[in-house]
Amino acid sequence: MxxxxxxxxxxxxxxxxxxxxxxxxxxxxxxxxxxxxxxxxxxxxxxxxxxxxxxxxxxxxxxxxxxxxxxxxxxxxxxxxxxxxxxxxxxxxxxxxxxxxxxxxxxxxxxxxxxxxLDHPFYLANNLDYRVELFKDHYITSGLLSSLKSTNKIINILASIYAQENDYQNCLLLNENKMVVEATNANLFWVKGNQIKTPPISEGCLNGIIRKKLIEIIKKLPTYTLKEEKISPFNLQKADELFLTNSIQGIQSISGYRKKQFTHVVADELRGKLNALARLS
Known part of the structure; x- marks a missing residue:
């Protein structure tokens, strides 16, 4: 009963x-x-x-x-x-x-x-206002378990509620070492000039499929260098671009973090290549 x-x-x-x-x-x-x-x-x-x-x-x-x-x-x-x-x-x-x-x-x-x-078969550009903030109430634990797509996502849920309550489109999650790990529903990429970074899996970020595919794409492009490297909150405002990736949205550009505004040139270029790869998969 x-x-x-x-x-x-x-x-x-x-x-x-x-x-x-x-x-x-x-x-x-x-x-x-x-x-x-x-x-x-x-x-x-x-x-x-x-x-x-x-x-x-x-x-x-x-x-x-x-x-x-x-x-x-x-x-x-x-x-x-x-x-x-x-x-x-x-x-x-x-x-x-x-x-x-x-x-x-x-x-x-x-x-x-x-x-x-789904509304559309392709990954579309959404370069409208998309602002993010750090979520500091709770932290992702770095390590293997955090990289799994498990059904235990309470920190992501709380961060999503925090974003909605404070008029942000998303929040960035930190690990116990105060390093930026990912967003509530996506992996994070950081762009400065021709350098692109994304947090390594060991930091506690999701082992994302689109993250993996973009790493493969970027490594084949002579115009960019890619590093899986820790990203501190301080370094966020040094970026030219920040963008997020997941299997449903593809690539989502971040327009602003605090007082910093970002471009979306690299994200737009990579989106086209990701769409082409998805059609071939």
């Missing part, structure tokens, strides 16, 4: 959701995917990141969890929609099966797939 908002219920669906270990303990990982015309963008990278995350969290990976199987499950979910031929944002969540407390009863997993429609 479950008391849900004052109502006693024995609904199997509600009970399953409450017993879900991702809900109870944050014992899960997820991937957020773009699906364009029935094709999952950068699927191989997402799949191998998911498998690596499951191994790190000591989840038992089912024998049938092949790239082909999970891809088919995602596309099957899309085909069941009223209009399966549009573009979708898909969330694939894997969590340990219900049972146990901090110690799970077993290491086997469940998975579920949800989706919402």
């Amino acid at each position: 479950l008391n849900f908002n004052g109502e006693l219920t024995q609904s199997k669906e509600t009970t399953f959701l409450v017993q879900n270990r991702a809900f109870q303990y944050g014992d899960g990982v997820f991937e957020t995917l773009r699906v364009l015309g029935g094709k999952i963008v950068f699927w191989e990278d997402h799949y191998f990141r998911l498998m690596a995350s499951m191994r790190i969290l000591r989840m038992e990976i089912p024998m049938d969890f092949s790239p082909e199987f999970l891809e088919e499950e995602i596309l099957k979910t899309i085909e069941a929609q009223d209009n399966p031929h549009i573009n979708f944002r898909v969330k694939l969540v894997v969590c340990r099966k219900p049972g146990g407390y901090y110690l799970p009863q077993n290491l086997e997993v469940d998975y579920f797939i949800t989706l919402t429609e």
Whole structure:
């Protein structure tokens, strides 16, 4: 028997959701995917990141969890929609099966797939006002676990609320050493002249797929040098550009941080190359 908002219920669906270990303990990982015309963008990278995350969290990976199987499950979910031929944002969540407390009863997993429609198949420029501020109430812990796309994102949630309450479009998160790690929903890139920096994974930033793809793109361009290097709050205002990356937005330019205003020339150039790479994936 479950008391849900004052109502006693024995609904199997509600009970399953409450017993879900991702809900109870944050014992899960997820991937957020773009699906364009029935094709999952950068699927191989997402799949191998998911498998690596499951191994790190000591989840038992089912024998049938092949790239082909999970891809088919995602596309099957899309085909069941009223209009399966549009573009979708898909969330694939894997969590340990219900049972146990901090110690799970077993290491086997469940998975579920949800989706919402995307407005546009390409990564578009959004160079309107996009201001950020540091979130200093709580800190990301540097290390491997922070680099996973886990279902435990309370600091990101609190920072997002702080941004909304203070009329910012996003917040930048710090680790325990007061180094800038990432934004609430994206990796961070810093540009000065022909030099581009992004925090290393060891600082606690998400091991982002678009971060990885942009690093590959930038390293092939003779006009830029890229370093995975720590970024201090002091160095933010020295940048010509700051931009954010994730799998849904692609590249989001930051227009301002405190009194500093930024350009978006490099971000616009890289966005075109990212779109071209996404079409080929």
